[in-house]
Amino acid sequence: MATKKRTRQQKPENKRLDIRDVARHAKVSIATVSRTINRVPSVDKDLAKRVWKSIAELNYFPNTQARALVSGRSRILGLLISEITNPFFPELIQGFESIAVENNYEILIGSTNYDVPSMESCIRRLLERNVEGVAVMTFGIEGPLLNELASRNIPMVFVDEAPPSPRVSTLLVDYRQGIREGVQHLAALGHRKIAFITGPLQQRSCQLRRDAFLHSLEEIGLKLPKEWLPAGDHTLEGGMRAMEEILRLKELPTAVMCSNDMTAIGVLRVLARAGLRVPEDISVIGFDDIHLAEFVNPPLTTVRMSRADLARAAFEALRIHVEGTEKTAKQIWPIPTRLTVRQSTGFPPGTMPKLASRTKA
Amino acid sequence: MATKKRTRQQKPENKRLDIRDVARHAKVSIATVSRTINRVPSVDKDLAKRVWKSIAELNYFPNTQARALVSGRSRILGLLISEITNPFFPELIQGFESIAVENNYEILIGSTNYDVPSMESCIRRLLERNVEGVAVMTFGIEGPLLNELASRNIPMVFVDEAPPSPRVSTLLVDYRQGIREGVQHLAALGHRKIAFITGPLQQRSCQLRRDAFLHSLEEIGLKLPKEWLPAGDHTLEGGMRAMEEILRLKELPTAVMCSNDMTAIGVLRVLARAGLRVPEDISVIGFDDIHLAEFVNPPLTTVRMSRADLARAAFEALRIHVEGTEKTAKQIWPIPTRLTVRQSTGFPPGTMPKLASRTKA
DNA sequence: AAGTGCCAGTAAACCAATTTAGTGAGATAC
DNA sequence: GTATCTCACTAAATTGGTTTACTGGCACTT
Numbered sequence: 001m002a003t004k005k006r007t008r009q010q011k012p013e014n015k016r017l018d019i020r021d022v023a024r025h026a027k028v029s030i031a032t033v034s035r036t037i038n039r040v041p042s043v044d045k046d047l048a049k050r051v052w053k054s055i056a057e058l059n060y061f062p063n064t065q066a067r068a069l070v071s072g073r074s075r076i077l078g079l080l081i082s083e084i085t086n087p088f089f090p091e092l093i094q095g096f097e098s099i100a101v102e103n104n105y106e107i108l109i110g111s112t113n114y115d116v117p118s119m120e121s122c123i124r125r126l127l128e129r130n131v132e133g134v135a136v137m138t139f140g141i142e143g144p145l146l147n148e149l150a151s152r153n154i155p156m157v158f159v160d161e162a163p164p165s166p167r168v169s170t171l172l173v174d175y176r177q178g179i180r181e182g183v184q185h186l187a188a189l190g191h192r193k194i195a196f197i198t199g200p201l202q203q204r205s206c207q208l209r210r211d212a213f214l215h216s217l218e219e220i221g222l223k224l225p226k227e228w229l230p231a232g233d234h235t236l237e238g239g240m241r242a243m244e245e246i247l248r249l250k251e252l253p254t255a256v257m258c259s260n261d262m263t264a265i266g267v268l269r270v271l272a273r274a275g276l277r278v279p280e281d282i283s284v285i286g287f288d289d290i291h292l293a294e295f296v297n298p299p300l301t302t303v304r305m306s307r308a309d310l311a312r313a314a315f316e317a318l319r320i321h322v323e324g325t326e327k328t329a330k331q332i333w334p335i336p337t338r339l340t341v342r343q344s345t346g347f348p349p350g351t352m353p354k355l356a357s358r359t360k361a
Numbered sequence: 362m363a364t365k366k367r368t369r370q371q372k373p374e375n376k377r378l379d380i381r382d383v384a385r386h387a388k389v390s391i392a393t394v395s396r397t398i399n400r401v402p403s404v405d406k407d408l409a410k411r412v413w414k415s416i417a418e419l420n421y422f423p424n425t426q427a428r429a430l431v432s433g434r435s436r437i438l439g440l441l442i443s444e445i446t447n448p449f450f451p452e453l454i455q456g457f458e459s460i461a462v463e464n465n466y467e468i469l470i471g472s473t474n475y476d477v478p479s480m481e482s483c484i485r486r487l488l489e490r491n492v493e494g495v496a497v498m499t500f501g502i503e504g505p506l507l508n509e510l511a512s513r514n515i516p517m518v519f520v521d522e523a524p525p526s527p528r529v530s531t532l533l534v535d536y537r538q539g540i541r542e543g544v545q546h547l548a549a550l551g552h553r554k555i556a557f558i559t560g561p562l563q564q565r566s567c568q569l570r571r572d573a574f575l576h577s578l579e580e581i582g583l584k585l586p587k588e589w590l591p592a593g594d595h596t597l598e599g600g601m602r603a604m605e606e607i608l609r610l611k612e613l614p615t616a617v618m619c620s621n622d623m624t625a626i627g628v629l630r631v632l633a634r635a636g637l638r639v640p641e642d643i644s645v646i647g648f649d650d651i652h653l654a655e656f657v658n659p660p661l662t663t664v665r666m667s668r669a670d671l672a673r674a675a676f677e678a679l680r681i682h683v684e685g686t687e688k689t690a691k692q693i694w695p696i697p698t699r700l701t702v703r704q705s706t707g708f709p710p711g712t713m714p715k716l717a718s719r720t721k722a
Numbered sequence: 723a724a725g726t727g728c729c730a731g732t733a734a735a736c737c738a739a740t741t742t743a744g745t746g747a748g749a750t751a752c
Numbered sequence: 753g754t755a756t757c758t759c760a761c762t763a764a765a766t767t768g769g770t771t772t773a774c775t776g777g778c779a780c781t782t
Contacts, residue, residue: 066738
């Protein structure tokens with residue numbers, strides 16, 4: 001008998017602090033504590049003060065699980081990325097996390113590792129944890145599980161991809177601006193032979209970068225042999241392979257633009273091995289402006305896309321649907337890009353014969 | 362009347378799938394569904410089959426929050442790191458996450474950003490989400506909130522630091538082995554003047570690396586002027602500053618070892634700027650063997666500490682306390698380190714006069 | 723044929739919060 | 753002086769699972 005009623009009588013010492021402990025301590029009801037915590041305005045000022053004092057004294061904080069269960073809000077957002085070891089993503093995560101945490105959300109990171117099964121398992125994990133929204137920062141809308149996210153009406157945000165349902169937003173990046181600046185920068189230096197190493201073209205973002213490049217080239221009346229448009233895969237190794245491919249060609253470009261910085265760093269590496277100097281023999285431009293770009297040799301001229309902006313836009317796009325009244329609309333943001341000139345770009349070889357001559361060491 | 366009982370009668374269409382939906386569908390009791398899901402062995406085989414079939418057909422999965430609430434187990438582990446943009450950590454996260462996910466845990470990442478207030482706020486977040494264990498991969502045991510973790514008896518694991526309570530394990534890294542290999546590698550090449558750039562010495566790990574270096578130097582009878590032991594902070598910029606400091610000295614070392622790879626990459630950068638060639642003019646060794654080490658110019662000779670091993674050890678150390686019967690013991694693992702020789706180390710200048718001569722371009 | 727296990731099923735307690743319906747006290751209206 | 757209206761408070765239902773105590777049916781003992 002006594003043991004049966006134990007739960008309400010005496011605390012099994014190691015128990016977590018309860019909302020009813022606070023209520024008891026502040027000598028008010030449980031509901032009043034709840035209302036105080038949730039800042040319902042009707043609570044009497046003096047009572048609220050007493051409650052806050054008790055909360056502070058007991059060092060209490062509410063149980064997130066219980067809260068999530070009853071309110072139906074997990075306060076968790078999912079963040080789907082390609083691969084955490086690609087330096088672009090940690091910078092993105094940092095931005096997304098800080099703004100999420102500021103707003104009392106926790107984030108769950110899923111790395112799709114560029115393959116569909118891992119992506120499916122990521123999405124399942126997110127579903128099981130009842131995420132309130134998902135920022136998809138990796139490619140691939142395919143897959144039945146993603147449909148499940150949509151069918152559960154979970155808000156999502158994609159980059160550059162078209163939303164397949166309501167409560168799904170798209171973030172548009174203005175690749176044109178930055179890439180045009182890059183091409184014009186090269187052209188102004190005197191370059192006429194410019195190659196471009198693409199990313200994995202399944203990704204819409206990579207198509208858009210390539211198209212922006214081709215468009216900018218056309219604008220200034222330059223043509224591009226199709227051998228000068230090799231495909232990388234946004235990894236360092238892929239950049240190395242693509243550049244090796246270019247080096248095997250009869251006619252070399254005097255400048256190479258890359259779909260991202262990791263590719264460009266791979267390019268730098270291959271050029272250094274081949275004994276070609278950057279920028280004296282060949283100029284290189286990256287894309288993203290990852291932290292590392294400033295520290296490679298030579299420091300990389302690159303198109304900057306602010307990860308902080310991207311993260312913030314992604315969060316706000318989600319918030320509109322998660323918290324707001326906006327239940328059906330889909331929103332679009334334009335993320336700007338700008339060229340950052342460092343030391344991997346210079347005059348093409350031959351134009352300043354006294355200072356730079358093509359020498360293979 | 363009718364509306365009052367609605368909840369149990371008809372579903373408000375958009376409601377989440379319930380365990381009782383499954384029970385109804387499989388024509389068994391709720392308890393049986395629960396037992397089946399949790400693989401209680403006493404469940405009748407045919408019944409279990411029916412339940413699994415229903416689960417699959419309805420595409421049901423249990424509500425994690427409700428489960429966590431009643432079972433008292435959140436299946437969330439905390440991972441405290443210094444800074445996600447330091448490439449060491451993404452690699453660590455990758456390892457820790459993959460093993461955690463394999464075991465049905467989710468991880469919550471907290472970046473302490475090298476300052477105590479952020480660390481406190483991270484710990485508070487972890488507490489609020491009811492983490493079952495925390496892997497502390499950054500320095501600083503101080504702070505009342507960390508005591509709170511300990512006082513709540515939440516299992517933790519530290520690297521190189523002494524546990525302040527039971528249910529707290531320590532991971533020991535065998536710095537000696539790898540660093541000795543590095544020093545002996547340099548000595549074998551002919552180096553006698555070796556500098557060492559430390560990390561932030563508040564961290565026990567950094568002290569240990571430094572001590573391992575000093576010990577190895579002593580072993581082979583070399584002395585070190587104290588100007589050759591400048592402090593970095595494990596960032597690239599810190600490495601640059603420390604190397605600039607060394608370059609201002611009257612007598613230069615012929616080799617520099619670094620407390621981590623980011624420091625070494627900063628060193629390479631400063632040396633390149635100063636017109637010193639690596640390894641012809643000066644040899645450089647890093648520590649960690651981050652992915653990037655292979656791709657800098659020249660590829661970095663470095664001491665490898667497997668992030669995967671570290672992550673696995675951390676997870677297992679936590680698991681013992683979280684799941685196991687081991688309620689009070691503290692465990693210790695030895696994580697091995699080995700030298701990886703690449704191209705940033707070579708003979709000291711002057712020893713092979715025909716091939717390498719000290720030239721400042 | 724009665725007694726004893728052994729399982730599966732039922733119903734209810736429980737976890738820690740939110741939220742709704744209902745209550746009671748004080749203020750205002752008539 | 754009583755009726756009515758606020759408004760803040762309390763009590764209880766609810767969320768979706770797990771778990772326990774209890775019940776009932778079937779098989780095996782003796």
